[in-house]
Amino acid sequence: MPTITNKTNSTTYKAILIHPQLPTGRQQGDVRFGSQKIDIQAGDFYYHIPFADLEIEAGGASGQFIFFKSRKEKEVSIYTKDKSILKDDFLISDPRFREHIKDTKFVLNSLYRGVALVLGICILMSTCFYLFKDNIVRKGAENVPISWEEQIGEELFESIYEEYTFIENDSLIAVLGEELQPLINQVEAEGFNIELYLVEDASINAFALPGGKVVINSGLIKNASSWDEVAGVMAHEISHVSLRHHIRGAIDKIGFFSIVYLFFGDGSAIMATLANTMFEIQTSAYSRTLEKEADIKGVEYLQQSRINPEGMIQFFEMLDEKNEMTSMDSLMSFISTHPSTPDRIIHLKEQIIDNKENNYISFQSNYNDFKEGVLLTTN
Template sequence: MENYQAILIHPDVKGGRISGNLSIKNNCIYFENEELTHQINFINLTINTGGASNRFIFFADKTNTEISIYTSDKKVLKNNLLASNKNFKSEISKSKSDLRKTLKGVLIAIALVGIFITGLYLAKDKMVEKIADQVPASWEKEAGDKLFSTLSLQYKFIKNDSLEKEFLKVAQPLLKQIEKDGFKVDLYFVKDPTINAFALPGGKVIIQTGLIENAKSWEEVMGVVSHELSHVTRRHHIRGIINNLGIFTILSAAFGDVSALAGTFLNVGGELASLSNSRDFEHEADETGWKYLVQAKINPKGLITFFETLSKEEKANEIKSKVDETIDLSFLSTHPNTKDRISALKEKLKGDKSAYIKLPDNFEKFKIELLKQKIN
């Protein structure tokens, strides 16, 4: 004999209802638990669905409408004693139909929720970008200044006004494009053999001597600088922070007041150095950086040739890492494959008939002067 978990509704029970087990025997619906038993004979029995969304099966007593037994276990309708009784055929059929409608409604609701969540996920990037566009540039500058103060204690800065002026003169066409988007660029050189350059929120650009040493031309350096400044103009720093806040906070900011994010962004300012750009942001910076170079009439092919140099460096480091486990290649996991980036940029170069300016031929001299600078 099969038992089904059930609830008895009875006026004599404390609280009006009590849980127990339902079974079917001797032509009656039988309810029992440790405290009491109750039965409804088939001759007085009616079967229907009810409760929240009609998800329960009710066995009611015709002689006393205050008494009924219900269960959520749908297998009870397949019980042989019930299913074989012709008197219940129409009631069981209707109950099954009601349950199917309920299940269909639940599935539709789940599907709609799934579609809504998927829609939110797909629209998330657009919402984040919309929020970032509303954030005052002063917030980013303040966060960038805060971060720069921290970095000043870690890096060995090179101070040489004539080298800085020479660099800015070459970069002027590119910097004009950045300034059109509302950002003022501040340039800094640091003594560090790593092939790297990066931009802080607000427009401060840090160029490491390792980048200049390994670059072959002004075009390559300008390509890297354009890429890094694109992280600033595309608001990648603040978009990265907003991305980490969660979808409901993002929704609230998208349709409300972004000023509530001010404290969050400024408090994170000192930790921005530990936030890596996503692969999507890197691709975006490649695209936008390329656009700035073309607009500045600086040959963007330099960005490709620099990535080719970077690709060779990555291969060398991978080989070294197999011997020396202290070499850290974790940055590769957050950056798009360099070969893929090179391929994407070469596609953009196809059919390019733009006329580009000739940059000064003093790059090697600049490199030598910068590398021999001493730190005070």
């Protein structure tokens, strides 16, 4: 076929010609438009399609190629990814191709519309997640069985067992359990099993493991002045258990798409990740939001148990006073894992200010005798 000699338009576009007479069946060339045709020069091979026979459409991978085809020669086509070709003056000036160009552009842009739609949905879901994060995380935690959390608590307990010297005095443990039983009953009624442990540690601290094991340092017993104060601390710690703060902290940390699996997918698929995360966060502080929740819930438990909630405030006031007087290590361990003590005191006082109840229970044993027993055991 002859090589094109008269160019009616100086604008050229790179394209591929598919033709059965080409050695490999296809070859790259230069496309030009004239007043009544489109032609392509691919090496020494020339081909043209009159406008009267021309069809334009999008196709190929993801519909991102522009095809120029002849109605008469179905085995021949010209295609390109150069979208500027649809703006060629000869092409857009011919009214026969307006609908062709419009439809082709619509298909070409469909991929971008799809990407924009998916991106928009992701942004919307992420925005909703952060706006309603606490509620979503709480609901996700409810989908995790308590028994599974108890199993993780057992594994955590085994991992820390060698780190502490446990006070294995049945009499002291029995007294502790009897005095705190009204409080424990509130939580166990919700399906949790609370177990109390005493350890030899001068730090003013106590912590709860997932599922219900609560470890109390001898330093806390030494510095508390009444059963009301100990009960206040215990109410706070067991609230972390009943409010599922361990699993909520883990779910919050692993992120949005893992939460989706908890709601709609196979929850067991992310249990291993949750377990590893719970091991990591056990040694870190709870968020201020979770700590405030535990304080509020703790006061509710105390009131339901008819234990004076002022004991919780008195304990924190003691911490605040010691913090002003000294920076001893035993105090720092508690303060480093809990919110600002003055702020907590203010919030707690606001919570119980309207509580006129004064028919609080009387504890069965003398706290000083219990404290002395614990201190004798640790010496």
